[in-house]
Amino acid sequence: MDKEKIKCTISYDGSGFSGFQIQPRKRTVHGELERALKKMHKGEPIRIQASGRTDTGVHAVEQVIHFTSPFQLPEGNWKKALNTLLPNDLYIHRVEKVAMSFHARYDALAKEYRYFVLNKKEVDVFQQNYVYQFPYTLDIERIQKACSHFEGTHDFTTFSSAKSTIKGKKIRTLHKVQCIEEGEHIVFIFHGDGFLYHMVRIITGVLLDIGQGRLDPDVIPLLFEKRDRQKVGATIPSQGLYLWKVLYP
Amino acid sequence: MDKEKIKCTISYDGSGFSGFQIQPRKRTVHGELERALKKMHKGEPIRIQASGRTDTGVHAVEQVIHFTSPFQLPEGNWKKALNTLLPNDLYIHRVEKVAMSFHARYDALAKEYRYFVLNKKEVDVFQQNYVYQFPYTLDIERIQKACSHFEGTHDFTTFSSAKSTIKGKKIRTLHKVQCIEEGEHIVFIFHGDGFLYHMVRIITGVLLDIGQGRLDPDVIPLLFEKRDRQKVGATIPSQGLYLWKVLYP
Numbered sequence: 488m489d490k491e492k493i494k495c496t497i498s499y500d501g502s503g504f505s506g507f508q509i510q511p512r513k514r515t516v517h518g519e520l521e522r523a524l525k526k527m528h529k530g531e532p533i534r535i536q537a538s539g540r541t542d543t544g545v546h547a548v549e550q551v552i553h554f555t556s557p558f559q560l561p562e563g564n565w566k567k568a569l570n571t572l573l574p575n576d577l578y579i580h581r582v583e584k585v586a587m588s589f590h591a592r593y594d595a596l597a598k599e600y601r602y603f604v605l606n607k608k609e610v611d612v613f614q615q616n617y618v619y620q621f622p623y624t625l626d627i628e629r630i631q632k633a634c635s636h637f638e639g640t641h642d643f644t645t646f647s648s649a650k651s652t653i654k655g656k657k658i659r660t661l662h663k664v665q666c667i668e669e670g671e672h673i674v675f676i677f678h679g680d681g682f683l684y685h686m687v688r689i690i691t692g693v694l695l696d697i698g699q700g701r702l703d704p705d706v707i708p709l710l711f712e713k714r715d716r717q718k719v720g721a722t723i724p725s726q727g728l729y730l731w732k733v734l735y736p
Numbered sequence: 737m738d739k740e741k742i743k744c745t746i747s748y749d750g751s752g753f754s755g756f757q758i759q760p761r762k763r764t765v766h767g768e769l770e771r772a773l774k775k776m777h778k779g780e781p782i783r784i785q786a787s788g789r790t791d792t793g794v795h796a797v798e799q800v801i802h803f804t805s806p807f808q809l810p811e812g813n814w815k816k817a818l819n820t821l822l823p824n825d826l827y828i829h830r831v832e833k834v835a836m837s838f839h840a841r842y843d844a845l846a847k848e849y850r851y852f853v854l855n856k857k858e859v860d861v862f863q864q865n866y867v868y869q870f871p872y873t874l875d876i877e878r879i880q881k882a883c884s885h886f887e888g889t890h891d892f893t894t895f896s897s898a899k900s901t902i903k904g905k906k907i908r909t910l911h912k913v914q915c916i917e918e919g920e921h922i923v924f925i926f927h928g929d930g931f932l933y934h935m936v937r938i939i940t941g942v943l944l945d946i947g948q949g950r951l952d953p954d955v956i957p958l959l960f961e962k963r964d965r966q967k968v969g970a971t972i973p974s975q976g977l978y979l980w981k982v983l984y985p
Binding site for chain 2: 498499500546570575576577578580609610612613615617
């Protein structure tokens with residue numbers, strides 16, 4: 488029987504998951520997806536592949552996964568059947584049948600991450616899992632000036648976790664780094680060809696330091712040269728981070 | 737030593753609480769508040785009184801509580817100390833020293849509740865705990881027409897839980913019942929002198945039936961007369977409901 492390759496665009500609220508990657512006795516996005524697929528395939532295990540992982544507490548507006556199945560179903564039926572089996576904090580927005588050569592991870596051209604800061608003095612209990620609540624005054628123009636220093640191709644060793652087990656150079660290209668004010672929210676947009684472990688959370692933390700006047704925007708080129716994670720501040724919380732979009736050819 | 741009476745305006749995300757009222761081995765708003773106060777008073781139990789209870793999953797934007805304390809602290813210090821001891825999903829916005837005669841429940845003149853419906857076909861995973869996601873088409877003008885039938889003084893037996901243990905008549909006055917469209921959200925506003933058990937969730941459910949064309953707005957006066965909970969539909973979910981404001985003289 489011919490198999491079909493299925494691409495799904497999914498979103499999840501990261502608050503209730505121990506991240507994406509499957510782990511024994513932990514509730515993960517990967518685990519919930521394979522549990523639903525196994526049920527649908529009457530006990531037959533179906534392996535999924537994602538565009539990449541997300542950490543505990545990190546959200547996804549448009550994450551992409553793929554799997555192959557012996558089933559021949561219209562796309563709408565896939566969507567309906569899977570969403571019925573999935574929990575409320577994980578939802579499949581789009582199902583597409585794709586070429587057997589498609590791979591959610593290897594075919595991804597670029598990704599967009601967004602980081603949301605709620606910049607106000609009073610705590611908003613309803614946003615605790617969805618933004619980083621930052622009560623101090625920020626100079627947005629100063630942050631915007633600093634953003635451009637991160638655009639382009641750089642060695643991001645200073646701005647990624649030292650614990651990363653990645654092999655090879657930590658060189659990545661950011662096509663766009665933006666900071667936008669939306670009412671009480673400050674949104675940081677990162678569009679790039681690849682992201683290192685904790686990279687968005689570390690860079691956003693540095694941009695907040697700059698916005699507070701604790702760091703000069705023009706020191707960034709020097710920080711790139713240092714290639715030392717210790718030269719910049721702590722990794723800011725995961726709950727403000729969203730995998731926003733994955734781009735394919 | 738003179739005691740002082742403290743009034744607090746608090747907000748909480750109801751998602752993580754088994755309602756307001758204290759219960760053994762359950763995480764409740766009342767329980768968390770008294771735990772923080774006990775800690776602050778070095779083990780001495782401090783009893784709180786609220787304007788009223790809220791059910792499991794119901795949120796509060798401005799709930800009001802009071803307590804008495806032997807401490808003499810500026811209002812700002814109370815706020816800071818208590819918020820430090822409280823969990824992230826419970827926050828004290830305002831602390832006021834009030835007359836010893838003040839009572840959060842008996843002095844309340846009126847309350848406002850709001851119910852939030854997200855009216856779109858696609859599920860939004862980020863709003864699952866904060867709105868009632870309702871995918872069907874609604875005729876908002878029809879709902880707005882029906883709202884006025886609920887305003888005024890009525891016997892709300894049909895529109896409140898039959899399980900209620902309340903004694904006496906179920907007569908209440910609603911000063912304002914409104915339905916407003918805010919983008920993809922439909923907001924129901926109820927302002928009244930008192931609310932019966934499940935009253936807002938039952939009335940909003942009836943208004944959604946009317947908006948779907950399943951019920952005629954002009955049948956409401958007849959439903960009031962029946963005084964029978966069985967004549968109307970199910971109680972809709974708690975996660976869309978917010979205690980919005982409590983009014984005092």
